[in-house]
Amino acid sequence: xxxxxxxxxxxxxxxxxxxxxxxxxxxxxxxxxxxxxxxxxxxxxxxxxxxxxxxxxxxxxxxxxxxxxxxxxxxxxxxxxxxxxxxxxxxxxxxxxxxxxxxxxxxxxxxxxxxxxxxxxxxxxxxxxxxxxxxxxxxxxxxxxxxxxxxxxxxxxxxxxxxxxxxxxxxxxxxxxxxxxxxxxxxxxxxxxxxxxxxxxxxxxxxxxxxxxxxxxxxxxxxxxxxxxxxxxxxxxxxxxxxxxxxxxxxxxxxxxxxxxxxxxxxxxxxxxxxxxxxxxxxxxxxxxxxxxxxxxxxxxxxxxxxxxxxxxxxxxxxxxxxxxxxxxxxxxxxxxxxxxxxxxxxxxxxxxxxxxxxxxxxxxxxxxxxxxxxxxxxxxxxxxxxxxxxxxxxxxxxxxxxxxxxxxxxxxxxxxxxxxxxxxxxxxxxxxxxxxxxxxxxxxxxxxxxxxxxxxxxxxxxxxxxxxxxxxxxxxxxxxxxxxxxxxxxxxxxxxxxxxxxxxxxxxxxxxxxxxxxxxxxxxxxxxxxxxxxxxxxxxxxxxxxxxxxxxxxxxxxxxxxxxxxxxxxxxxxxxxxxxxxxxxxxxxxxxxxxxxxxxxxxxxxxxxxxxxxxxxxxxxxxxxxxxxxxxxxxxxxxxxxxxxxxxxxxxxxxxxxxxxxxxxxxxxxxxxxxxxxxxxxxxxxxxxxxxxxxxxxxxxxxxxxxxxxxxxxxxxxxx
Numbered sequence: 001x002x003x004x005x006x007x008x009x010x011x012x013x014x015x016x017x018x019x020x021x022x023x024x025x026x027x028x029x030x031x032x033x034x035x036x037x038x039x040x041x042x043x044x045x046x047x048x049x050x051x052x053x054x055x056x057x058x059x060x061x062x063x064x065x066x067x068x069x070x071x072x073x074x075x076x077x078x079x080x081x082x083x084x085x086x087x088x089x090x091x092x093x094x095x096x097x098x099x100x101x102x103x104x105x106x107x108x109x110x111x112x113x114x115x116x117x118x119x120x121x122x123x124x125x126x127x128x129x130x131x132x133x134x135x136x137x138x139x140x141x142x143x144x145x146x147x148x149x150x151x152x153x154x155x156x157x158x159x160x161x162x163x164x165x166x167x168x169x170x171x172x173x174x175x176x177x178x179x180x181x182x183x184x185x186x187x188x189x190x191x192x193x194x195x196x197x198x199x200x201x202x203x204x205x206x207x208x209x210x211x212x213x214x215x216x217x218x219x220x221x222x223x224x225x226x227x228x229x230x231x232x233x234x235x236x237x238x239x240x241x242x243x244x245x246x247x248x249x250x251x252x253x254x255x256x257x258x259x260x261x262x263x264x265x266x267x268x269x270x271x272x273x274x275x276x277x278x279x280x281x282x283x284x285x286x287x288x289x290x291x292x293x294x295x296x297x298x299x300x301x302x303x304x305x306x307x308x309x310x311x312x313x314x315x316x317x318x319x320x321x322x323x324x325x326x327x328x329x330x331x332x333x334x335x336x337x338x339x340x341x342x343x344x345x346x347x348x349x350x351x352x353x354x355x356x357x358x359x360x361x362x363x364x365x366x367x368x369x370x371x372x373x374x375x376x377x378x379x380x381x382x383x384x385x386x387x388x389x390x391x392x393x394x395x396x397x398x399x400x401x402x403x404x405x406x407x408x409x410x411x412x413x414x415x416x417x418x419x420x421x422x423x424x425x426x427x428x429x430x431x432x433x434x435x436x437x438x439x440x441x442x443x444x445x446x447x448x449x450x451x452x453x454x455x456x457x458x459x460x461x462x463x464x465x466x467x468x469x470x471x472x473x474x475x476x477x478x479x480x481x482x483x484x485x486x487x488x489x490x491x492x493x494x495x496x497x498x499x500x501x502x503x504x505x506x507x508x509x510x511x512x513x514x515x516x517x518x519x520x521x522x523x524x525x526x527x528x529x530x531x532x533x534x535x536x537x538x539x540x541x542x543x544x545x546x547x548x549x550x551x552x553x554x555x556x557x558x559x560x561x562x563x564x565x566x567x568x569x570x571x572x573x574x575x576x577x578x579x580x581x582x583x584x585x586x587x588x589x590x591x592x593x594x595x596x597x598x599x600x601x602x603x604x605x606x607x608x609x610x611x612x613x614x615x616x617x618x619x620x621x622x623x624x625x626x627x628x629x630x631x632x633x634x635x636x637x638x639x640x641x642x643x644x645x646x647x648x649x650x651x652x653x654x655x656x657x658x659x660x661x662x663x664x665x666x667x668x669x670x671x672x673x674x675x676x677x678x679x680x681x682x683x684x685x686x687x688x689x690x691x692x693x694x695x696x697x698x699x700x701x702x703x704x705x706x707x708x709x710x711x712x713x714x715x716x717x718x719x720x721x
Contacts, residue, residue: 148245182226200214283302384473
């Protein structure tokens with residue numbers, strides 16, 4: 001029963017095929033061309049169903065059908081010739097004033113338009129069965145290029161012939177080093193044909209079902225020419241591509257021909273300069289396509305660069321190698337360390353280089369998560385390499401430097417300040433980039449974020465380029481960055497302070513933190529060196545106990561019992577001169593060359609250390625007469641404090657010197673007031689009644705216990721203390 005049912009179905013289809021074949025012949029004899037097209041469409045549907053049910057399928061289509069299809073294709077080509085489409089030269093803008101009336105503004109009469117629409121609809125409805133339909137091939141670039149309707153192939157055929165003639169063989173226009181020639185040619189064809197394609201699609205073919213819009217299908221066909229040309233110039237095709245727009249009905253032979261001209265997966269043979277120029281032109285072409293509203297999922301030249309691992313790997317390697325060579329060049333330029341607003345010139349050049357790499361990835365907007373992530377890894381690798389180069393240039397890391405960082409006024413000042421300024425400028429740049437749409441998209445896209453956090457990617461590691469280790473460093477940047485962060489991690493207490501700072505969120509978070517840690521290390525090293533030098537200069541000033549316990553010439557002798565008010569100090573203590581001069585010089589020099597934020601980060605802890613050092617080693621270890629206390633107040637409040645006043649907009653001077661200034665205020669109180677305060681502080685009830693006088697006296701930092709310690713260092717003229 002099943003075989004009988006199948007036989008009946010076959011007989012029914014053969015009868016329908018015979019019927020529609022007769023209708024086509026009769027309509028052509030009667031001159032009813034539109035009726036013939038309608039019958040031919042029905043014939044194509046039933047013939048396709050019939051062939052699909054036959055196993056194995058026939059090698060060729062029936063002779064009568066091939067002749068009919070060839071006839072209707074020729075008729076459509078004749079119509080295209082009468083309409084002068086597709087255009088290769090710009091025509092008058094006959095649609096610019098609207099399309100309400102065709103009149104003289106439309107170059108075609110109604111009969112021609114009607115013929116075009118009828119023929120297009122009939123040919124567009126033909127779906128050739130396998131093996132005559134190339135749509136059933138694997139999802140490769142060749143298959144995508146072949147997925148054009150029959151009428152669109154006929155429209156594109158003259159343009160394909162022109163393209164193959166101009167850009168292959170021995171023609172002068174066939175220069176692989178000039179890809180802009182064929183990119184421009186294709187863009188010109190798209191532009192000058194866009195008007196009539198859009199009008200036909202919106203006004204004349206509204207009832208036609210398109211797999212893609214008429215203009216997009218036209219653009220996709222032209223772009224397939226470009227993809228073939230790029231593949232051939234890069235050595236990815238074994239031979240020049242065959243014409244693909246002709247309607248061929250040789251069955252398996254047509255399929256085999258496309259397979260034979262497929263990719264060879266051989267190594268790229270183009271020189272780096274040519275490949276780089278080709279990539280630039282390809283990205284510019286992609287940008288123009290977006291401006292023409294080309295469908296994002298349609299065939300694009302960028303697919304060849306992003307979906308083929310060998311091409312992508314080669315592209316990434318060349319971009320990375322060129323960028324690393326450029327970094328070496330810009331650091332070696334004679335003007336690299338010229339300061340512009342306290343930022344070295346090389347930083348601006350480097351930022352421009354890294355940003356240019358980001359524009360590569362930003363222009364790959366369609367199904368390009370992996371390439372975008374890889375281009376960003378190249379950026380991270382460049383920024384990491386730049387930090388390593390800056391670190392090696394620091395004076396204390398240079399083998400030729402033996403003086404350390406003590407001489408802040410010499411060449412080393414310009415050296416280390418310019419380097420730390422460069423690091424700080426990179427941190428600020430990364431903070432600005434965090435708000436860039438491209439980097440925000442990288443961070444928010446889950447696939448891209450996982451690729452950036454992954455330390456090893458098997459997809460890209462399958463094809464390793466080992467010619468240049470530095471150029472392949474982007475592949476290991478995740479591991480190197482994590483290792484560097486672990487090595488430079490601050491102690492737990494310092495890390496808590498660092499964590500409280502505003503972090504740089506997003507894709508630059510780790511790199512920005514690494515730069516911050518390197519800056520902190522540099523400033524800490526300089527601060528320690530400066531403070532050690534100041535300590536050395538202060539030794540004589542601290543240890544001269546007689547200087548602080550002296551009785552001034554204006555003060556009455558203790559034996560006579562007639563004390564007199566001491567004369568005010570006549571000037572800075574002689575043994576403090578060198579200390580304060582060196583401190584003043586260091587402050588001025590660093591404020592001149594160092595970025596203001598880095599100046600604060602350097603001198604805030606340094607001055608805090610100096611304050612504690614003077615408080616503990618000068619004030620708490622010496623005894624002070626009234627004259628000595630006055631001299632101390634003059635040194636610290638009138639000289640040291642005044643020395644820091646020019647930097648009060650950056651540094652909280654009163655807070656940084658709070659203990660020393662509080663001690664000076666206490667030691668210079670009148671003896672009677674000092675005695676009463678001491679008695680109050682020795683009481684058991686340390687409440688507001690005791691703290692109030694301290695606040696009234698302007699004591700900012702010292703506790704009652706600390707105040708007692710300071711008062712105990714005072715030598716009373718009457719011996720009351």
